[in-house]
Amino acid sequence: MLYLHDVWVNWFEGEENGYNVCYFHEWRKEDGIELLDQVPLLYINEDLYNYIENDMHDLPKPMLDCIYKRAYIRKGQERTVLDYACVVTDGTDIIAMDTIGYQIPIRKSRLIPRQEQLVFDMIENTKKQSFKFDGDLYKKEYHMLSMPPELVFGLTRRERQLKQLLMMALDQLHTANNLEELRYWLTEWNPKKYPYIRYMDEEKVWQALYNGVKHGWSSAHEDLCGKMIKGQPFLEKMWELEQSQEQNTSKQK
Numbered sequence: 001m002l003y004l005h006d007v008w009v010n011w012f013e014g015e016e017n018g019y020n021v022c023y024f025h026e027w028r029k030e031d032g033i034e035l036l037d038q039v040p041l042l043y044i045n046e047d048l049y050n051y052i053e054n055d056m057h058d059l060p061k062p063m064l065d066c067i068y069k070r071a072y073i074r075k076g077q078e079r080t081v082l083d084y085a086c087v088v089t090d091g092t093d094i095i096a097m098d099t100i101g102y103q104i105p106i107r108k109s110r111l112i113p114r115q116e117q118l119v120f121d122m123i124e125n126t127k128k129q130s131f132k133f134d135g136d137l138y139k140k141e142y143h144m145l146s147m148p149p150e151l152v153f154g155l156t157r158r159e160r161q162l163k164q165l166l167m168m169a170l171d172q173l174h175t176a177n178n179l180e181e182l183r184y185w186l187t188e189w190n191p192k193k194y195p196y197i198r199y200m201d202e203e204k205v206w207q208a209l210y211n212g213v214k215h216g217w218s219s220a221h222e223d224l225c226g227k228m229i230k231g232q233p234f235l236e237k238m239w240e241l242e243q244s245q246e247q248n249t250s251k252q253k
Contacts, residue, residue: 009109049090
């Protein structure tokens with residue numbers, strides 16, 4: 001078995017989509033970076049890699065058996081064994097994962113560039129390991145709160161976080177399905193539509209609003225998001241965290 005040593009990881013917990021597991025250039029100084037003293041490296045097929053990177057389902061038992069208690073994390077002078085942790089690659093992409101004792105990849109991290117290169121060097125003359133996994137039976141499900149990658153492609157970490165926040169607010173709006181409220185927010189987003197909005201039913205207003213905001217990110221998106229989350233403490237807290245992060249970044253520049 002292949003092993004990596006002294007691997008810096010920045011765990012993103014509960015992220016089912018790989019696009020939210022940030023690459024090194026998007027790591028923040030506030031992130032809790034940890035050191036894996038030793039971790040197994042598995043070279044696997046593309047279907048299984050995508051399953052691990054982009055979802056949170058049970059991992060194949062032979063794979064779990066293969067990595068059981070073979071990874072160690074170091075904090076100061078303490079070296080602690082991890083039940084199921086490893087780095088996986090399909091030869092193109094790389095991700096580290098830790099199940100924190102369960103059978104699903106709860107925590108995921110990218111590697112720093114130097115260690116990514118080391119992974120590619122290590123697998124250069126090796127064959128992919130085969131674990132019983134039927135990729136044909138697995139299909140990734142996307143929805144408003146788990147956006148398809150094309151809707152976040154090209155966005156920064158901050159923009160992805162704020163877009164997720166906007167989608168949470170939109171989901172609440174859609175669930176309430178209040179016609180006047182829907183009309184109000186569509187008018188906020190696209191005032192030019194006002195003459196037509198008065199004659200649209202709930203479904204048409206909703207579709208016009210969602211289809212209008214789902215692509216890209218702009219100051220208009222951010223403005224709408226800021227207005228929609230007002231009065232919702234949990235969403236406001238997430239908003240404030242991203243705003244303070246932006247201010248810190250501006251000061252550093």
